[in-house]
Amino acid sequence: SQKIEQNSEALNIQEGKTATLTCNYTNYSPAYLQWYRQDPGRGPVFLLLIRENEKEKRKERLKVTFDTTLKQSLFHITASQPADSATYLCALGVTNNDMRFGAGTRLTVKP
Amino acid sequence: GAVVSQHPSRVICKSGTSVKIECRSLDFQATTMFWYRQFPKQSLMLMATSNEGSKATYEQGVEKDKFLINHASLTLSTLTVTSAHPEDSSFYICSAPRRDRGSRGYTFGSGTRLTVV
Numbered sequence: 001s002q003k004i005e006q007n008s009e010a011l012n013i014q015e016g017k018t019a020t021l022t023c024n025y026t027n028y029s030p031a032y033l034q035w036y037r038q039d040p041g042r043g044p045v046f047l048l049l050i051r052e053n054e055k056e057k058r059k060e061r062l063k064v065t066f067d068t069t070l071k072q073s074l075f076h077i078t079a080s081q082p083a084d085s086a087t088y089l090c091a092l093g094v095t096n097n098d099m100r101f102g103a104g105t106r107l108t109v110k111p
Numbered sequence: 112g113a114v115v116s117q118h119p120s121r122v123i124c125k126s127g128t129s130v131k132i133e134c135r136s137l138d139f140q141a142t143t144m145f146w147y148r149q150f151p152k153q154s155l156m157l158m159a160t161s162n163e164g165s166k167a168t169y170e171q172g173v174e175k176d177k178f179l180i181n182h183a184s185l186t187l188s189t190l191t192v193t194s195a196h197p198e199d200s201s202f203y204i205c206s207a208p209r210r211d212r213g214s215r216g217y218t219f220g221s222g223t224r225l226t227v228v
Contacts, residue, residue, distance in 0.1 A: 049216055089154070104152075
């Protein structure tokens with residue numbers, strides 16, 4: 001069966017450290033993968049997209065990797081801040097417009 | 112750019128009544144709108160895809176007669192939960208593909224918290 005698994009429901013780290021979130025998938029062949037941030041009671045906000053032929057993408061303190069052999073994406077936030085606390089969702093681009101979401105990882109950055 | 116405005120943000124309704132949720136694309140034309148529901152600590156579950164001027168496509172297990180979707184214009188899509196029951200209480204979110212600056216991210220509405228009592 002098809003699955004999208006984000007490694008942990010919750011992740012707690014200290015301010016200034018690097019947060020690493022994992023997204024693993026099974027029985028999908030995504031053309032691209034996206035990461036979103038969702039705050040409580042709000043809709044997700046798009047952060048980064050990485051295509052199947054790209055290994056790594058960066059945006060400011062964010063870095064995403066995409067390994068189609070391992071069927072895994074890693075999402076890193078460097079120099080984390082309390083304001084980075086949120087739930088982060090990975091989403092697989094199955095077709096041109098069809099996205100499938102993971103359940104998310106709730107990140108808490110403690111001062 | 113690429114803003115989707117969703118209303119209402121919260122609604123409480125009585126069991127058996129209907130509730131309409133609106134999503135408007137403010138600065139772009141949304142030929143496609145996706146409707147999701149999300150239960151606490153769970154993933155976004157795609158309910159249906161609406162396309163302007165044609166019938167919506169529903170995911171397996173989603174009752175099309177209960178969740179009525181209308182996408183009559185390029186800037187407005189609505190979801191009506193008919194004869195709502197307490198089990199329909201959830202967070203409903205719409206989203207539209209964005210194409211600005213070559214991005215293929217989705218722009219989401221802010222969500223509607225529906226509580227059926």
